[in-house]
Amino acid sequence: QKEVEQNSGPLSVPEGAIASLNCTYSDRGSQSFFWYRQYSGKSPELIMFIYSNGDKEDGRFTAQLNKASQYVSLLIRDSQPSDSATYLCAVFLNDYKLSFGAGTTVTVRA
């Protein structure tokens, strides 16, 4: 079983719509969860992190965590063409490493 799994996508949304990305993880003891954005040919960039059950909002991004269901999601509101990228979900394990999902590619149509 993979440590982190994401919807493979690709996900195509019209400009101004909400993009919804999902991620599940296998280690029930995981405490810290991250969303990275990666533009094609570039390195991952941290955009959100969440530790507590519930929602965390930062600008147009909302991260949601449900530890009982081992589920993390990211909502991108008012999607813009500049949001077109691959979004990586990551879990912090063993106090040193990030375990990443394979990523979901999002395309925002103008």
Add this chain to the structure above:
Amino acid sequence: DTGVSQDPRHKITKRGQNVTFRCDPISEHNRLYWYRQTLGQGPEFLTYFQNEAQLEKSRLLSDRFSAERPKGSFSTLEIQRTEQGDSAMYLCASSLARQGYEQYFGPGTRLTVT
């Protein structure tokens, strides 16, 4: 800019050659990580250092790979006798030990083995 830097950004080499990559972390960060990313996958952990000590190595890191961080500052990753399967983006990240979850990535070194 005081972010993580990596050199070179691109490397093309022939199978069987040795290659070495360098990473300079954010100056106050005492942890340094190496990850590898292949097309369509997320980054995979390879190894990490706290100061100059290499504390963990993934089983992905075969004995052809070696990493050093001699003075607890920059790090090098060497691949000996490269194989086509080594073609990937090699990413370096750094963090503070007390905030190991907050890792900042460098631009990566893209390796192509022909």
